[in-house]
Amino acid sequence: MTNEQLIQERWKYTDNQLKLTERKFQDIFKDIRDELIELFKELNLKRDDLNKVISSSFKRTYERKKREWKQNNIITPYFQFLINTTTKLTYSNVLKIFVFAIYMKYQKQEFDECKSLLVKVANNIYKQAKEDLNLKQKKEYKEDLLWKNIRNWAIIQTINVPLEEYLGILNQEASDEASRTIIQAIKQEVILDESMLSKMIEKQKHRLISVNGEKDSGMLENASRTVGNKAYYMSFPNHVVRFVAEVDNHTTKMCLSLDNQLFNTKEWNIFYRYSDFYKDQHKFSCKGLEVGLNLPPISDHFHWCRSTITYNINYNGVEYLAEYNQMKSLIDEYLPDNFEEYAEKVLKDDNYHSRMKNLESLKKHFNKRFLMNNGKFQDKSTRKKLEAITFDDYQLGYFNLRDSLYGLKTSDDIVINDISFHFYDRTLERNIDLDEIKNALVNNDTRQYNSDIINYRYNYVNIGVSKDGNITTGIKKEK
């Protein structure tokens, strides 16, 4: 199964449920809209009334409504606070409370819909996890996840608060917006109708849920992805999971850098990930999986993330995955675009792996030198600075030199099998060319044996070689 299929399969049920839930929310918000219009008609306020203190008959209606709200159990702590602090009972202030009451009346219904959606999503993904782990027969795992099991997972990422609280905040904001619109209509002396409210109501619904193919968004989208991914691993002991990103032209750098990385679900993880804050690959560590960091939906920066995790980590070359992800931060332009291609090359060609590892270390070395000498190498024989060298030229020169010297036998049969980066730099700085090196190693007139380094000298060049065949460095006499 490809990553793309896996994502489709994982979220198929969730996507359907989101669609169904959206329809239910559409009805709820239509009801809210109608109730707002009814309220407007019922109060029948004039522009001049707004700042007047309410009449005694209206006060009685207000007191009766308060009793009704209490009986219907829709008074939340914030609602109580709003009632208590509204001491100046003008028509506009009481109107605000009435509008708030409408939203509160439907909040419970909204919350129940959210709850039932998340429980369904969590159980579907939990079932997928049990199938992936082959746990059909085992009884030690729960049959079904209940709301009490998953309520702590429903955290809304944008402001990091639980679902219940976020729903409250959304409704507060929505009721403020609605009362402003109604007061505006009274001031302008127009009749409030559907068309005036429909745009606002639509927006308010979109903050909660908006299903539109690839452009799904809203609080519930975010909550269901979080709950789904948590349900996938939270009830099981530590396992290794693979991060699966949906790779297309919308994929963010964050998800791309995490794609195919392996994580422990309950133990410590150390990994590299693109961070929008640092604008670079950054090293992170965390215990287990953390929403937003290495558990989808990924944030920093926030986006509507469809990535997921899977227990299916077995595919060719998976042991090279961590190093591939690390290499990507250094030598991205020399690596294949995706890990599968890289793994294939490594498995087919023995030299490819060591060459890439070498290239990675060379880049580290180059960066160090580049920063120290401002990208320039000094030609010591002419005392002039060489022109700035690009990494592409630098690495080509290195591999040319390495390939030419590999396997060369020195005059006393030591086979050259490595050259240090330092030695390569020396050849650039001191302008020692390949013939001079070969002459020194093969046609030398003087050799000096020390405990671990042999000096090979030919005329004005002296090269040091360790006994295991690594060229350490070289010096050149100035003519």
Add this chain to the structure above:
Amino acid sequence: MMYNFEEILDEKEIEILKQYNIPLQCERNMDVLWELLCSMPLTEEVEIIADKLMDNL
């Protein structure tokens, strides 16, 4: 005229010369200096010393 290495090198580098029994001064002549330098095993530390001494000759 003699070439005094102690004026060019720091204490650590002098220690390395002493370790290989290299005299701390020699004639101001590239050939003489070259012979002295080549009698030490060529490691990165030695190479830095060689560079310094050749550059300042």
